[in-house]
Amino acid sequence: MRHALFLLLVYGTAISPTMAGTITGFVHAQGKQGTDAEGAGGKYDSHQFKFVERVDYASMHDFLVYIEGPAGTNPPAPSKPVQVVTTRIAQKGAMFTPHILPIVVGTTVEWPNYDDILHNVFSFSEAKPFDLGLYKSPEVKQVTFDKPGRVDVFCSIHARMNCIVMVLENPFFAMTNERGAFKILNVPAGVYKLKAWHERLPSQVREVLVPEQGEVKADFVLGITNLPKS
Numbered sequence: 001m002r003h004a005l006f007l008l009l010v011y012g013t014a015i016s017p018t019m020a021g022t023i024t025g026f027v028h029a030q031g032k033q034g035t036d037a038e039g040a041g042g043k044y045d046s047h048q049f050k051f052v053e054r055v056d057y058a059s060m061h062d063f064l065v066y067i068e069g070p071a072g073t074n075p076p077a078p079s080k081p082v083q084v085v086t087t088r089i090a091q092k093g094a095m096f097t098p099h100i101l102p103i104v105v106g107t108t109v110e111w112p113n114y115d116d117i118l119h120n121v122f123s124f125s126e127a128k129p130f131d132l133g134l135y136k137s138p139e140v141k142q143v144t145f146d147k148p149g150r151v152d153v154f155c156s157i158h159a160r161m162n163c164i165v166m167v168l169e170n171p172f173f174a175m176t177n178e179r180g181a182f183k184i185l186n187v188p189a190g191v192y193k194l195k196a197w198h199e200r201l202p203s204q205v206r207e208v209l210v211p212e213q214g215e216v217k218a219d220f221v222l223g224i225t226n227l228p229k230s
Contacts, residue, residue, distance in 0.1 A: 021210040023184040023218060027063040027176050027196050030223035057223065060198065062100045064166060065182045065220070066173030068193045068205065086142070088112060089153075089163055091119045096153065096163035100199070102173050103165060108144045113137055118157065125151040127167055164199055196220035 088110040090097045094117075103109065111121045113136045121141065122131040127149025132141040134157075145151065145167045155161035172192075174182040189212040197203045201222040208218050 019212050020186045020188050021213060022215045023065075023172075023182075023187055023194065023208060023210060024215050025065070025182060025218040025220065026180045027065060027182065027198075027220045027222065028180050029057040029060040029063075029198065029201060030221050031057040032224050060200075061176060061178060061180070062198065063176040063180065063182070063220075063222070064100060064102055064173065064197045065176065065184065065218075066102065066166075066168055066195055066197070067170055067184075067187070068195050069169055071170040071172050071188065071190075071192060086110060089165075090114055091121070091155075091161070094119075094155075094158045094161055096155075096161055099163050100175065101163065101165050102175065103145060103167055104171050105148050105167055105169060106144070106146065107167075108142050109165065110140055110142045112140045119161070120156040121153060122156060123151050123153045125149065125153075127151050128165075166197070194218055196222060198222055 086108045087101065087103060089101055090112055092114040094115065101109065111132060113119050115136065118134045118136050120132065120134050123129055127147045128143065128145050128151045130143050132143070135141060145165060148167045148169050151165040151167060153163050153165060172184050172187050174184045176182045187210045189210050191207060191209050193205050194208045195203055195205045202224070204220050204222060206218060206220075208216050210216055
């Protein structure tokens with residue numbers, strides 16, 4: 001959430017507050033009906049499956065809400081890299097933190113390694129393939145993300161090390177807090193497609209009309225129940 005708010009402050013300073021509104025709302029996850037009742041007892045309690053972690057939809061977080069495409073006075077994504085701001089994803093305890101990082105096209109991300117062992121940061125994602133090799137402190141490597149899209153990042157040594165960089169076309173986005181609430185500030189008045197995203201669930205898109213002043217509310221419930229029937 002801090003990264004999203006910081007970038008909103010950086011990019012949002014040029015937007016006139018008298019011609020901009022705020023988008024607020026909540027995002028929650030919902031599992032398929034009936035799985036809770038059938039997911040206990042019987043073979044689920046057998047030695048083979050009882051230690052397998054089940055998805056806890058109620059405690060899901062890391063929802064990202066953002067406006068799709070260029071918005072307001074924000075130009076389309078540049079064809080050449082433009083360094084706008086620098087942020088970071090830390091490597092600590094053999095984990096990437098934060099796990100989800102939304103940024104705007106042109107942002108440079110630093111990858112400091114705070115562990116006493118080597119890590120390797122790489123991605124095969126179409127939006128930004130890269131391999132930073134093996135390194136540790138005091139060396140800090142960085143990547144500039146010059147195309148919009150989802151970038152899945154891994155460490156070649158440690159299987160549980162993974163994170164996602166969401167490279168967006170405009171600065172109007174926010175991560176939800178622990179309660180699922182979000183707030184996107186200083187959005188230029190207009191009609192937009194607002195998207196709620198989670199790495200494990202189908203996304204939802206809805207149209208919102210942002211006023212010149214004041215707030216518009218948009219709530220989302222994400223889950224496999226939203227999938228169309230075949």
